Amino acid sequence: MSRIENVLYTGKTHTTGGRNGSSRSSDGNLDIQLSRPGTGTGTNPEQLFAAGWSACFIGAMGRAAAALKVVLPQDLAVDAEVDLGTTDDAFFLQARLNVSLPGLAPDVARTVVDRAHQLCPYSKATRGNIDVAINVV
Template sequence: MNKLDKVLYTARAHTTGGREGQSRTDDGRLDVKLTSPGGGGQGTNPEQLFASGYSACFIGAMKAVAGKQKITLPQDLSVDSEVDLGPVGQAYGIAVRMNVSLPGMDKAAARQLVDAAHQVCPYSNATRGNIDVQINVV
């Protein structure tokens, strides 16, 4: 297990009701209704939140790597992420696919950047060896 050298930020959320509930951050910036995947409710679900969080974090990691390597990223870069939920034996698990779009960037350079970002991204480091993560350059 990796221990943090220093805490830079702590996110705090209060959740009630599980997948059919409500979650709110302590600063009120996020206040969401939760609904099970495929359910009829109006809320989001943990898998959608994970997909959004991981893709946003991954873009941040690409920007950090690009800054250190003096690489200019395309303004319209994007990540489309998919998080699958399914059974793993008697438990449940997730799998992730991310399609990274770096328009106008050389494919080999884009692949190197994505691979380097995957090494520094906190979500990538948290999931490495635990779930299937596929990162594609599209």
């Protein structure tokens, strides 16, 4: 396990009520209602995880592209899908990141995505822990 030597940022939230509750960040920028998937009007942890991971992955692609001296397209996008499921009555996650890099040659896009997957902290956190597919679409 890698240990952080220099903490750059700490995200802090206060959550009550679990999947049918609410969560608020310490700075007040995040203030959301939570609900179980398919019920209620709030978001759910899987959506939040997908949003965080996809945003972080775009940043990692920027770092990877800069190292490769590749210019990323302005309209790049990551569609993240995080599944909540069960096996033998135990809950698990699995995920797919579908990355769109319009205008980049397929081999260059794949190289950027593969390097980003090595750089992204969310990718590092999930590696070997859940089933993950990183697709260039």
